[in-house]
Amino acid sequence: MIKVNENFLKLQAGYLFPEIGRRVRAFAQANPAASIIKLGIGDVTEPLCPAVIDAMHKAVDEMAAAKSFRGYGPEQGYEFLAKTIIDNDFAARGVSIDIGEIFISDGSKCDTGNIQEIFGLDNVIAVTDPVYPVYVDTNVMAGRTGSVKEGGRYEGIVYLPCTAENNFVPELPTEQVDIIYLCYPNNPTGAIATKAELKKWVDYARANKAIIFFDAAYEAYIKDSSIPHSIYEIEGAKDVAIEFRSFSKTAGFTGVRCAFTVVPKALKAYKKDGTAVEVNPIWNRRHCTKFNGVSYVTQAAAAAVYSADGKKQVKAIIDLYMNNAKVIRESLASFGYQVFGGENAPYVWLKTKNNMPSWDFFDMLLKKANVVGTPGAGFGAAGEGYFRLSAFNNLASVKEAMQRISKL
Numbered sequence: 001m002i003k004v005n006e007n008f009l010k011l012q013a014g015y016l017f018p019e020i021g022r023r024v025r026a027f028a029q030a031n032p033a034a035s036i037i038k039l040g041i042g043d044v045t046e047p048l049c050p051a052v053i054d055a056m057h058k059a060v061d062e063m064a065a066a067k068s069f070r071g072y073g074p075e076q077g078y079e080f081l082a083k084t085i086i087d088n089d090f091a092a093r094g095v096s097i098d099i100g101e102i103f104i105s106d107g108s109k110c111d112t113g114n115i116q117e118i119f120g121l122d123n124v125i126a127v128t129d130p131v132y133p134v135y136v137d138t139n140v141m142a143g144r145t146g147s148v149k150e151g152g153r154y155e156g157i158v159y160l161p162c163t164a165e166n167n168f169v170p171e172l173p174t175e176q177v178d179i180i181y182l183c184y185p186n187n188p189t190g191a192i193a194t195k196a197e198l199k200k201w202v203d204y205a206r207a208n209k210a211i212i213f214f215d216a217a218y219e220a221y222i223k224d225s226s227i228p229h230s231i232y233e234i235e236g237a238k239d240v241a242i243e244f245r246s247f248s249k250t251a252g253f254t255g256v257r258c259a260f261t262v263v264p265k266a267l268k269a270y271k272k273d274g275t276a277v278e279v280n281p282i283w284n285r286r287h288c289t290k291f292n293g294v295s296y297v298t299q300a301a302a303a304a305v306y307s308a309d310g311k312k313q314v315k316a317i318i319d320l321y322m323n324n325a326k327v328i329r330e331s332l333a334s335f336g337y338q339v340f341g342g343e344n345a346p347y348v349w350l351k352t353k354n355n356m357p358s359w360d361f362f363d364m365l366l367k368k369a370n371v372v373g374t375p376g377a378g379f380g381a382a383g384e385g386y387f388r389l390s391a392f393n394n395l396a397s398v399k400e401a402m403q404r405i406s407k408l
């Protein structure tokens with residue numbers, strides 16, 4: 001008899017974004033005349049910038065000629081891209097990263113989801129609440145949790161509440177945890193973490209032989225020059241942190257797929273007998289076994305993001321989204337909503353009025369304003385009563401959405 005992996009049966013309902021998509025499709029079918037404005041899933045709307053498109057065309061031409069055609073590339077990614085990443089994202093910020101520490105992949109969703117599998121099932125994981133659901137669901141699938149409890153929290157996970165009171169940056173856990181997921185600039189709250197706040201976590205991880213999974217997918221949206229873009233800007237972080245970066249939100253690659261993960265060679269995990277083991281070769285082994293590398297065309301496109309033209313063009317797109325975020329923030333505030341985020345991140349996190357439950361607010365916004373957002377409760381129990389609007393759309397649609405919300 002074939003047995004199912006019963007861990008999957010512990011998962012609650014569907015994954016958040018397909019569930020939202022289902023509700024929106026049902027509404028659109030029942031109301032074909034409604035003009036729906038989507039500020040829900042953080043999916044980019046602007047096309048790829050010209051420097052990226054040119055590099056892709058050139059790479060396609062290379063693939064069309066026998067002498068420049070490329071088959072399987074290195075699983076960890078081409079050196080030309082890894083070197084460009086190191087120079088621009090790290091060396092330029094005073095962080096030294098070795099080429100063997102970069103693993104190019106097809107997305108941070110996959111990497112943040114997969115990374116847990118090289119660590120023991122008996123590790124205690126800590127997540128912020130609210131949180132990007134991938135971190136929790138992949139640990140449920142792996143069997144690192146018990147069943148779901150009232151309020152949607154799983155037994156065995158340490159939840160670190162992020163509230164307006166702590167600026168959506170959690171306090172250190174009171175119990176020992178082994179794996180800590182942090183995402184800054186934060187999805188969903190749009191909050192940022194200062195160097196001092198990250199140092200607190202690095203110090204905790206060092207003192208407790210824990211590891212930090214640092215998701216920096218939104219670092220390109222940081223405007224405030226005092227905010228760290230990488231956890232490795234904090235001294236000692238290379239001993240205790242893995243960092244995830246993505247071209248999705250940075251350069252509009254949500255449909256192209258390219259990201260990278262940094263696994264420092266100094267990073268150690270421990271055997272049951274306490275012997276220290278290097279994590280980098282284990283991730284390398286896993287990566288080479290389960291992944292055949294990102295396509296050459298995609299990596300050539302990603303490298304073009306760092307060209308002089310690429311940097312300028314990508315910045316212009318980020319500025320466009322951040323102007324949307326400003327319009328959303330300021331409009332909502334003027335309508336009497338309490339708003340957070342949106343200043344160094346493409347997400348605005350709002351408190352619903354009169355504590356309206358997040359999904360009720362979602363339904364009201366969809367039905368009355370034909371605007372799609374993301375219910376805070378979909379990101380965790382502490383997200384109840386909050387709602388996320390993304391800045392990924394064009395300015396006219398954002399303004400139209402705000403106009404409609406003003407009438408609610």
Ligand code: MLT
Binds near residue numbers: 040042
């Ligand atoms: C989000 O809307 O939270 C993100 O787009 C999800 C993702 O990046 O996978």
